Amino acid sequence: MAKPAAIIGQIVLYGAFAAFIGYFSTNPIYKQIPDDVALVKLSMSHLGGRECRKRTAEELAKLPPNMRAPLDCPRGRSDTKIVLELDDKPLYEVIMHPTGLSRDGVGTVFKRFELKAGTYKLAARMNDNLVNPGYNFVKEEQITLKPAQVLVIDFNPDQGGLFFRQAKN
Amino acid sequence: MSLLAATRSVFERTEIAFDGAFGGADNPLRHLGALGLFFLWILVVSGLYLYTVLDTSIDGVYNSIDWLTREQWYLGGVMRSLHRYASDAFVLVMFLHLLREWAYGRYHGFRLYSWVTGVPLIWLVFISGIGGYWIVWDRLAQFSAVATTELLDWLPLFNGATARNFLAPDLINDRFFTVLVFIHIGVPLMLLLGLWAHVNRISRVDYLPSRRVMLATLAAFLLLAAVKPAVSEAPADLAVVATGLRLDWFILFLHPLTDLTSPAAVWALIFGVTILLFALPFLPHPARQDIAVVDAPNCNGCSRCHVDCPYEAITMAPHPDKRGHQIAIVDADLCAGCGICAGSCPSSTPFRSQQTLVTGIDMPQQPVDVMRQQLETGLAKLTGRHRLVVFGCDQAADVRPLAGTDTVAISLICAGMLPPSFIEYALRSGADGVVVAGCRDGGCEFRLGMEWTRERLTRRREPNLRQLVPLDRIEIVPVARGEDSKLATVVAEFRRRLETTPETHSKIPAFTRRTQHHG
Numbered sequence: 087m088a089k090p091a092a093i094i095g096q097i098v099l100y101g102a103f104a105a106f107i108g109y110f111s112t113n114p115i116y117k118q119i120p121d122d123v124a125l126v127k128l129s130m131s132h133l134g135g136r137e138c139r140k141r142t143a144e145e146l147a148k149l150p151p152n153m154r155a156p157l158d159c160p161r162g163r164s165d166t167k168i169v170l171e172l173d174d175k176p177l178y179e180v181i182m183h184p185t186g187l188s189r190d191g192v193g194t195v196f197k198r199f200e201l202k203a204g205t206y207k208l209a210a211r212m213n214d215n216l217v218n219p220g221y222n223f224v225k226e227e228q229i230t231l232k233p234a235q236v237l238v239i240d241f242n243p244d245q246g247g248l249f250f251r252q253a254k255n
Numbered sequence: 256m257s258l259l260a261a262t263r264s265v266f267e268r269t270e271i272a273f274d275g276a277f278g279g280a281d282n283p284l285r286h287l288g289a290l291g292l293f294f295l296w297i298l299v300v301s302g303l304y305l306y307t308v309l310d311t312s313i314d315g316v317y318n319s320i321d322w323l324t325r326e327q328w329y330l331g332g333v334m335r336s337l338h339r340y341a342s343d344a345f346v347l348v349m350f351l352h353l354l355r356e357w358a359y360g361r362y363h364g365f366r367l368y369s370w371v372t373g374v375p376l377i378w379l380v381f382i383s384g385i386g387g388y389w390i391v392w393d394r395l396a397q398f399s400a401v402a403t404t405e406l407l408d409w410l411p412l413f414n415g416a417t418a419r420n421f422l423a424p425d426l427i428n429d430r431f432f433t434v435l436v437f438i439h440i441g442v443p444l445m446l447l448l449g450l451w452a453h454v455n456r457i458s459r460v461d462y463l464p465s466r467r468v469m470l471a472t473l474a475a476f477l478l479l480a481a482v483k484p485a486v487s488e489a490p491a492d493l494a495v496v497a498t499g500l501r502l503d504w505f506i507l508f509l510h511p512l513t514d515l516t517s518p519a520a521v522w523a524l525i526f527g528v529t530i531l532l533f534a535l536p537f538l539p540h541p542a543r544q545d546i547a548v549v550d551a552p553n554c555n556g557c558s559r560c561h562v563d564c565p566y567e568a569i570t571m572a573p574h575p576d577k578r579g580h581q582i583a584i585v586d587a588d589l590c591a592g593c594g595i596c597a598g599s600c601p602s603s604t605p606f607r608s609q610q611t612l613v614t615g616i617d618m619p620q621q622p623v624d625v626m627r628q629q630l631e632t633g634l635a636k637l638t639g640r641h642r643l644v645v646f647g648c649d650q651a652a653d654v655r656p657l658a659g660t661d662t663v664a665i666s667l668i669c670a671g672m673l674p675p676s677f678i679e680y681a682l683r684s685g686a687d688g689v690v691v692a693g694c695r696d697g698g699c700e701f702r703l704g705m706e707w708t709r710e711r712l713t714r715r716r717e718p719n720l721r722q723l724v725p726l727d728r729i730e731i732v733p734v735a736r737g738e739d740s741k742l743a744t745v746v747a748e749f750r751r752r753l754e755t756t757p758e759t760h761s762k763i764p765a766f767t768r769r770t771q772h773h774g
Contacts, residue, residue: 095276096471103283103344104475108483111343112501116511118398125496129419185414194415196408234496238422251423252494 119200124231126199126208128170128239133192134163134184135215162189164215170239171209172201203233210239210248223247262358270698271735279696279733281467286697287352289461292450293469294348297341297476299443301334306440309390311432316392317490324486336480342384343505344472349380353532359700363536364543365566365591372453374532379449383442384506390435395500395507397421397491402510409518424493456589458567459703544592544668545619547585553602554615556581559717560596563671565702569596569616583616593701594618594672598708601718604676605630608769621668630677631768633663634685641688641753644681645746646673648693650700652734652742662746670694671704675711675720678729683766688728688753690746695733705733725761728753 119125138159146154163184170177182193208229211221225248229237238251256264266284273282283290308331310319323331353373356362362370385403389396404417420426454460463469488500502511513521547560551574560583561569568589574580583596596616597603603614605627612624630644639661647654648670658664663686667673670693678689691712693705709731710716720729730749734742 092276092278099273099276100471100475103472104479107340107343107347107475107505108479110504111339111485112483112503114502114504116498116500116502118498118500118511118514119496127422129415129422131416131419196405196415196418198405234498236494236496240422 119234122203122233123200124203124233124235124237126201126231126237126239128168128178128180128195128197128199128210130168130182130196130239130241131192131194132166132182132212132214132241134166134182136160136163137215137217163191163193164217166193166212166214167216167221168195169211169221171211173207174209201231203231203235205230208237208239208250210250212241212248225249259358259360262354263360266355266358267735267737271695271738274695277468279698281465282697283464283468283472284351284355285695286461286464286468287348287355288454289464290468290472291345291348291352293463293472294341294345295443295447295450296463297337297473298345301338301341302440302443304331304334305338306436309436311436312429313392313427313432316390316432317487320391321487324484328484332484333477333480336483336485337476338387339485339503340476340479342387343503344476346380346384346505349377353377357535360541363540365568365589367536368456369453370536371533372449372455374529376446376449376453377532378529379442379446381506381509383439383446386435386439386442388503388507390432390439391487392432392491394488394491394497395502397493398497398500399507399510401493401497402513406509406513406518406521409522421493424491427493456567457702458565546587546590546592547594547596547616548619549583549585549616550613551576551582553613554582555602556583557601557615558583559599559601560616563595563599563703563707565593565595565704566591585616591701592618592620593669593704594621594667595669595701595704595707596672597623598669598672598674598704598711599718600674603674605674605680606676606766606768618668618672621672623674626665626667626677627680629665630663630681631684633658633665634681637661637663637685641750642686643688643690643746643750643753644686645690645692646670646677647742648700648704651692651694651736652738653736654690654692654742656739657743657746661750669699669701669704670708671699671701673708675718675724678712679721679724679763680766682724682728683763685765688730688749690730690732690749692732692734692742695735698733698735723763725763727756727761 136159138157141156141158146156165184166182168182169179177199178197180195180197182195184193185191206229207226209224209226212223213221215222223241227250229250229252231237235252239248240251241248270282270284273284277283279285305323308319308323310316320335324335325332356370385399388399401418401421404421407413408415408418491497509521554574556571556574558571558581561571566589568586568591570584570586571581572584574582597614597618600615603623605612605623612627614623617623634642634644637660641661643662645654645657645662645664647664647666649666649668651670654664654666670691673691681689691708693708694700696705699705707716711718712720712729712731714720714722730745732742732745
C-alpha cells in the first residue's frame with residue numbers, strides 16, 4: 087500500500103504531466119504574420135518557350151517523307167524571366183530555369199511577400215523566351231489587400247497569361 | 256562534466272526522486288518505451304472510432320469532426336481529445352526515451368540495432384502527426400498544409416510544385432482527404448512494423464507499462480478531455496492567411512521554426528540530427544565489455560542462460576561432444592557482457608571441488624573462479640564478530656568502500672551474475688549475513704539482472720537458493736549509482752539486526768571445500 091505522501095506525490099506529478107501536455111498542445115498562440123499584414127504569393131510553374139526555325143525546301147527534301155516537319159524545334163526550353171513591381175518600384179526579379187537534364191521541363195518559382203494591408207499598384211511582367219527582348223506577358227492592376235488576405239500571382243494561358251488570384255473583397 | 260554525464264545525472268536524480276512517489280515498477284521515467292506503446296494503442300483505438308464517422312468530402316471532413324466534437328462530446332469528443340493528447344504525450348515520451356537511452360550510453364555495441372531502427376520511427380511519428388492535423392481541415396490544418404508544402408518545395412525533389420496545391424480554395428478536391436486518410440492510416444501501420452523491428456532483438460519486452468501507470472495516464476488524458484476538450488479552429492479558407500492559431504507545439508513546432516529561420520536551416524537541422532543519430536553508434540565511445548564464453552565440457556545444455564539472457568544473445572545447438580545434449584552458443588553481436596548467463600548456470604557453484612572453478616558459461620573479465628577466490632580470501636581475513644559479505648553491481652551504488660575487517664565487498668558486472676549458491680557458500684564459510692546490492696527496480700542497466708536475482712533468491716527462478724539457506728540472513732538492496740551512503744546505511748542496519756539475532760538462530764552447517772588439484 088502506498089503511503090499518503092507517495093499518493094500525493096503521484097497526483098502532483100501526473101497533474102503536472104497533464105498540465106504540461108494540455109498547455110503546449112494549444113499554447114502559446116502563434117501568429118504567423120502581424121494583424122495588419124497581407125500576403126502576396128508568387129507561384130508559377132511554366133514551360134519556357136523555344137525558338138523554332140523554318141526548314142528550307144532543300145532541307146525538307148533531304149529528309150525522309152514521313153519526317154518532313156516544316157519547323158525545326160530544339161528540345162531545350164528558354165529560361166523565363168519574371169519581374170514584379172509594387173507602386174512602380176521593383177519588388178522582385180527572378181529567372182526560372184527549365185528543369186531536366188535536357189532543360190525541357192517546367193520551371194517553377196514560389197515566393198511570398200508580406201505587405202501592409204492597403205491599396206497598391208501591382209505589376210507582373212514575364213518573358214518566357216529570352217531570345218526575344220521585352221516581356222510577352224504583362225499584368226498590371228490596382229489591388230486592395232485586407233489584413234491576412236492572400237493574393238496569388240499565377241500564370242495560366244487559358245486565363246490570358248498572368249493573373250492575380252484574390253478572394254472577392 | 257560532459258553534456259552526456261550531466262544529462263545522465265539529471266535522469267538518475269529525477270528517477271530516484273520519482274521512485275519515492277511511484278516505486279520502481281510504476282515509475283513512468285523507467286518505462287518510457289512501454290508508455291509510448293500504451294499511448295500508441297490509445298491512438299489506434301480512438302483513431303478507429305474517429306475514422307468511422309469521418310466524411311472525406313471537403314465540407315464534410317470539417318463538419319463531421321466538428322459534429323463529433325460538439326454534438327457527441329460525451330464519446331466522440333472524448334475520443335478526439337484522447338487522440339490529440341495521446342499523440343502529444345507520445346511525442347514527449349519518444350524524445351525523453353531517446354534522450355535517456357543516449358544519456359545512459361545505450362546506443363552502441365549490442366544496442367546498435369535497437370538504436371538505428373529507432374531513428375526512422377521519429378520521421379514516421381511526425382509524418383503521421385502532421386498529416387493527422389490536416390484531416391480536420393480547419394485553419395490549423397490549412398496553416399500546417401501550406402507551411403509543410405512550402406518547406407517540402409525547398410527540396411530539389413519537389414521543385415516548388417507542392418505548395419501550388421494550396422494556393423486557393425478551389426484547388427482542393429474531395430479525393431485529397433481520401434488520400435490523406437489513407438496516409439494517416441498507412442504511416443502508423445509502418446510505425447507499428449518499425450516498432451516491432453525496434454524491439455526485435457530484446458527478450459521479454461515491456462509492451463505495456465504497469466496497470467497503475469496505464470490507468471493514471473489514461474485518467475490524466477480523460478481529465479484533460481473534460482477540462483480542455485480538443486476543438487477545431489474555424490474552417491480552412493485558403494484565401495486568407497491562417498494566423499492567431501492554437502498551435503500544437505509538440506507536433507507542429509517545425510512550422511514556427513521555419514518562419515523564424517528558413518527552410519534551408521530547418522532541413523539542415525532535420526537531416527543533420529537524423530545523420531547524427533545514425534552516426535552516433537559509430538563515433539568514439541567506451542570499449543565494449545568482453546562477451547560470455549561457453550566451456551563445452553561444463554555446459555550440460557540446460558538452456559537456463561538461453562532463457563535468462565535479456566538480449567536473446569544465446570541460442571542452443573547440438574552439443575559437439577555429448578550426444579543428445581545441447582550447448583549454448585553466444586552471438587557476439589548481441590551479447591551485452593552482463594554475466595547474467597553465468598549467474599544462471601548450474602555449473603557456477605562454488606561448492607565444486609575443482610581447484611580452478613570452470614563453469615558452463617562465464618565472463619572472461621570476471622570468471623566465477625575469481626569470484627570464489629575473492630570470497631574465500633576475503634572471508635579468511637575477516638576478524639569482526641558479525642561478518643558480512645556484500646555482493647554489488649558495477650552499475651549501481653559502489654560496494655567497495657564497505658570492505659573492512661568485518662566485511663567482504665565484491666562488485667560484479669551485474670547483480671544478475673551472482674549464482675545463488677555463492678550466498679549459501681558465503682554463509683556456510685563463515686559469513687553471518689549476505690547483502691546483495693543492485694540497480695533499482697526498473698532501472699537495471701541490463702534490464703533483467705536485478706529481477707532475476709530477486710526471483711532466484713526468493714526461490715521463484717532457477718537456479719534457486721536452496722531451502723536450507725535462511726532468508727533472514729540475506730538483504731537485497733536496490734540502490735542506484737551514487738547512492739553509496741544509502742547502501743552504507745542499509746548495510747549498517749542489517750548488521751545491527753544480525754547483532755541482535757541469537758548466534759545459533761538460523762545458522763546453517765559450516766562447509767569446508769575439499770580441494771583437488773586436477774580439475
